[in-house]
Amino acid sequence: MPKKKKETSLKISIDKFKEIILTDYRLISEVRESGLQGRRDVLSGKGSFGIFGDGKELAQVAMAKVFRNGDFRAGYYRDQALMTAIGQYSPKHMFSALYGDPELEREPSSGSRQMMNHFGTRFLNDDGSWRNLMNQKNSTSDMACLASQFPRLVGLAQASQVYRDNPELAKRNPGFTNDGNEIAFATIGNSSCAEGHFWEAVNAIGVLQVPAIISIWDDGYGISVSNEVQMTKSDVSEVLKGFQMDKKGAGYDIVKVKGWDYPSLVSAYEKAEKLAREEHIPSIIHVIEMTQPTGHSTSGSHERYKSKERLQWEQDFDCIKKFQEWITESKIATADELYVIDKESVDIVKKQKKEAWTEYQTPIKKEWKELLEVFNSISAQVNIPEIAEWIQDLNQSAMFGLFRRDFMSKARTLLGMIVNESIPEKATLRNFINRINSENHERYNTKLYNETSTSVHNVSEVKPTYDSNTEEVDGRIIIRDNFHHMFDAIPEAMIFGEDVGKIGGVNQGCEGLQDKFGEIRVADTGIREATIIGQGIGLSLRGLKPIAEMQYLDYVIYGFQSMVDDISSLHYRTHGGQITPLIIRTRGHRLEGIWHSGSPMGMLLNGTRGMYLCVPRDMTRAAGFYNTLMQSNDPAMVIECLNGYRVKEKLPNNIGEFRVPLGKVETTKEGSEITLVTYGSTWRIVMDAADKLDKAGISCEVIDIQTLVPFDLSHDIVESVKKTSRLLVIDEDVPGGASAYILQKIIEEQDAYNYLDSEPQTLSAKAHRPPYGKDGDYFSKPSSDDVFEKVYGIMNEVDPSKFPSLY
Numbered sequence: 050m051p052k053k054k055k056e057t058s059l060k061i062s063i064d065k066f067k068e069i070i071l072t073d074y075r076l077i078s079e080v081r082e083s084g085l086q087g088r089r090d091v092l093s094g095k096g097s098f099g100i101f102g103d104g105k106e107l108a109q110v111a112m113a114k115v116f117r118n119g120d121f122r123a124g125y126y127r128d129q130a131l132m133t134a135i136g137q138y139s140p141k142h143m144f145s146a147l148y149g150d151p152e153l154e155r156e157p158s159s160g161s162r163q164m165m166n167h168f169g170t171r172f173l174n175d176d177g178s179w180r181n182l183m184n185q186k187n188s189t190s191d192m193a194c195l196a197s198q199f200p201r202l203v204g205l206a207q208a209s210q211v212y213r214d215n216p217e218l219a220k221r222n223p224g225f226t227n228d229g230n231e232i233a234f235a236t237i238g239n240s241s242c243a244e245g246h247f248w249e250a251v252n253a254i255g256v257l258q259v260p261a262i263i264s265i266w267d268d269g270y271g272i273s274v275s276n277e278v279q280m281t282k283s284d285v286s287e288v289l290k291g292f293q294m295d296k297k298g299a300g301y302d303i304v305k306v307k308g309w310d311y312p313s314l315v316s317a318y319e320k321a322e323k324l325a326r327e328e329h330i331p332s333i334i335h336v337i338e339m340t341q342p343t344g345h346s347t348s349g350s351h352e353r354y355k356s357k358e359r360l361q362w363e364q365d366f367d368c369i370k371k372f373q374e375w376i377t378e379s380k381i382a383t384a385d386e387l388y389v390i391d392k393e394s395v396d397i398v399k400k401q402k403k404e405a406w407t408e409y410q411t412p413i414k415k416e417w418k419e420l421l422e423v424f425n426s427i428s429a430q431v432n433i434p435e436i437a438e439w440i441q442d443l444n445q446s447a448m449f450g451l452f453r454r455d456f457m458s459k460a461r462t463l464l465g466m467i468v469n470e471s472i473p474e475k476a477t478l479r480n481f482i483n484r485i486n487s488e489n490h491e492r493y494n495t496k497l498y499n500e501t502s503t504s505v506h507n508v509s510e511v512k513p514t515y516d517s518n519t520e521e522v523d524g525r526i527i528i529r530d531n532f533h534h535m536f537d538a539i540p541e542a543m544i545f546g547e548d549v550g551k552i553g554g555v556n557q558g559c560e561g562l563q564d565k566f567g568e569i570r571v572a573d574t575g576i577r578e579a580t581i582i583g584q585g586i587g588l589s590l591r592g593l594k595p596i597a598e599m600q601y602l603d604y605v606i607y608g609f610q611s612m613v614d615d616i617s618s619l620h621y622r623t624h625g626g627q628i629t630p631l632i633i634r635t636r637g638h639r640l641e642g643i644w645h646s647g648s649p650m651g652m653l654l655n656g657t658r659g660m661y662l663c664v665p666r667d668m669t670r671a672a673g674f675y676n677t678l679m680q681s682n683d684p685a686m687v688i689e690c691l692n693g694y695r696v697k698e699k700l701p702n703n704i705g706e707f708r709v710p711l712g713k714v715e716t717t718k719e720g721s722e723i724t725l726v727t728y729g730s731t732w733r734i735v736m737d738a739a740d741k742l743d744k745a746g747i748s749c750e751v752i753d754i755q756t757l758v759p760f761d762l763s764h765d766i767v768e769s770v771k772k773t774s775r776l777l778v779i780d781e782d783v784p785g786g787a788s789a790y791i792l793q794k795i796i797e798e799q800d801a802y803n804y805l806d807s808e809p810q811t812l813s814a815k816a817h818r819p820p821y822g823k824d825g826d827y828f829s830k831p832s833s834d835d836v837f838e839k840v841y842g843i844m845n846e847v848d849p850s851k852f853p854s855l856y
């Protein structure tokens with residue numbers, strides 16, 4: 050009897066084994082087929098662009114076997130098989146994305162705001178609250194910018210360490226961790242490994258020893274450029290060898306494995322999983338000998354740059370072909386069985402493709418039908434021969450595929466043509482246009498910022514309060530004491546950056562913080578701005594409240610790519626599915642020297658729409674912004690004034706609790722003849738000049754903008770301009786930098802043009818970098834004298850007899 054039992058269980062396990070293999074085969078077969086059919090759809094014009102995962106499927110199926118609920122992916126556009134194998138994608142999803150279907154239920158990664166095969170799962174509920182990320186397999190949102198997923202990988206992996214190190218914190222955040230057992234998986238193409246982001250992140254993860262598994266999909270090329278041009282020794286894992294853990298120290302386990310070798314791939318991922326999940330040791334899996342059966346993308350053919358021999362090799366070593374050979378040679382299934390699966394895959398993909406197309410086109414065609422009736426009705430009353438032509442064209446397009454653009458453009462043209470007709474259809478047409486515009490505003494123009502209850506706009510203001518005998522302290526004391534209170538109150542708060550830990554920051558704003566809250570919550574980092582920001586992104590996606598510190602504003606540019614491409618676009622590009630509640634702390638504006646005085650606010654403003662930009666004039670306001678932002682889900686940057694740490698300020702008695710609202714300006718001096726609008730370090734200069742101008746008989750109103758984004762939400766500045774009818778904007782960016790933005794806001798959005806009696810003007814720094822030294826500063830950045838003369842000049846134009854020319 051016992052013998053029989055053993056046979057039965059063995060038989061079941063063989064059946065089960067076969068089932069697993071054939072399930073993998075079916076999945077790969079469907080993914081490959083969807084790529085082939087998708088490619089044809091692009092060539093026939095149904096989609097604009099196609100980029101597929103063909104040639105990379107087998108490794109991804111192996112990887113999916115160790116990707117568990119609660120794990121995170123930071124990957125790129127090749128991961129179709131992985132996303133399908135972890136249950137987050139299907140051929141139908143792929144076609145919906147390829148066609149650009151904007152409905153989230155059919156294209157949940159982004160509602161087609163992104164190109165097809167740029168993946169992302171939903172982390173947020175519709176009300177902005179976080180889902181339980183431990184109950185799902187998580188993919189952070191892809192970007193087309195190669196290697197840009199690597200900075201955030203650092204934080205995604207580090208969060209597991211933070212939670213494992215602090216079980217109390219883990220208990221507080223069950224939706225973000227399962228005792229720190231989660232792995233952060235990254236994928237990248239071989240050529241993208243030539244990017245700096247890759248090396249910076251690999252180094253940071255190696256130093257931190259956090260659970261990441263990095264997979265490099267190596268097909269030998271980056272579009273047309275081969276590994277010889279991309280990488281030293283043409284081989285990334287050769288170059289990576291110094292990162293291998295050994296007697297000299299901790300590092301990575303680095304494995305090289307062939308992309309068509311199923312058993313080796315499976316065991317490579319099993320080993321990497323064990324190391325990462327149990328010991329938090331990171332791995333790099335370099336998957337070589339991958340292929341590109343249909344070339345890089347639909348944008349061109351690889352026959353142009355690959356030799357005949359290479360193309361033949363790619364056919365021979367195609368991972369599906371090799372998988373078939375392994376299955377049949379191991380007698381797991383016959384060639385006929387596989388053939389049946391392949392045939393079924395073709396039908397399944399065809400069916401899903403058809404469904405995706407029909408579901409995409411049905412609502413659009415319905416709208417066209419509605420408009421057609423309006424067109425016919427107008428045509429019957431007004432002689433416009435073009436209408437018949439348009440109807441014919443649009444009806445013809447509708448047989449293949451219709452874009453809303455096609456009929457909306459005609460509808461709007463027609464409205465212009467009948468504007469003088471008195472027919473009821475004019476209103477019908479106008480209503481139709483307004484409705485479609487508003488529906489598409491929802492589809493395409495919303496969610497750049499968080500519009501839910503977790504937005505910073507729902508955090509109530511708490512004013513700083515003072516004892517009657519309040520002492521004056523250096524500004525840095527306010528920042529420091531505020532952080533101490535914040536870290537006591539918010540266990541998720543973390544701060545890290547260069548020199549932040551041991552010495553408490555270059556300006557001592559974090560003094561004593563590490564001693565009190567430990568080396569994980571208050572940490573020194575390597576000099577690696579891109580991954581300091583990335584670390585913040587990853588941590589914030591996992592329920593923590595990080596403050597990523599950039600030592601000086603001038604060095605933010607190293608991390609700017611992640612700010613622009615990742616943080617700022619994340620909520621928009623996921624259609625509200627993800628957000629990064631990260632605060633970037635830095636200090637800038639005026640000090641001395643080309644790289645210690647920058648105030649590149651226009652650059653920041655124009656690159657980071659989607660983030661908030663706080664420009665406090667002193668440390669009380671800066672602390673108040675941190676306190677506000679900590680209560681919200683929104684990403685923001687706070688720029689402290691470099692020259693403000695030793696300036697005396699009154700110490701509030703509600704430190705850690707007062708909150709400064711975003712988007713609210715402050716009038717710091719009332720006046721009647723001109724409105725001076727400024728922010729940050731120039732505020733003191735402007736206030737000083739305003740006092741001198743008072744004495745010269747010119748009454749100035751001074752407004753501190755406080756936050757450039759959002760900008761004066763209640764339009765208080767125009768109220769001041771209504772009173773003074775004159776406007777000067779002062780900052781220390783380049784001419785036409787942030788001051789141009791500020792003018793656009795006041796003149797155009799707030800309609801101040803109607804209330805001006807003098808030309809609105811700006812006073813900024815010179816266009817060159819700020820030079821070193823007191824005189825370099827004086828002759829390059831706006832001084833109190835410059836402000837005085839500029840205002841005086843405006844008043845000279847108004848009343849030359851009262852204010853005769855100075856020069």
Ligand SMILES: Cc1ncc(C[n+]2csc(CCOP(=O)(O)OP(=O)(O)O)c2C)c(N)n1
Binds near residue numbers: 127193237345
């Ligand atoms: C930063 C950046 N530079 C250039 C491109 C244009 N581009 C798109 S894919 C690609 C090649 C990438 O090759 P590889 O990293 O090997 O990945 P593969 O596509 O081969 O999987 C290039 C140059 C880009 N998207 N991003």
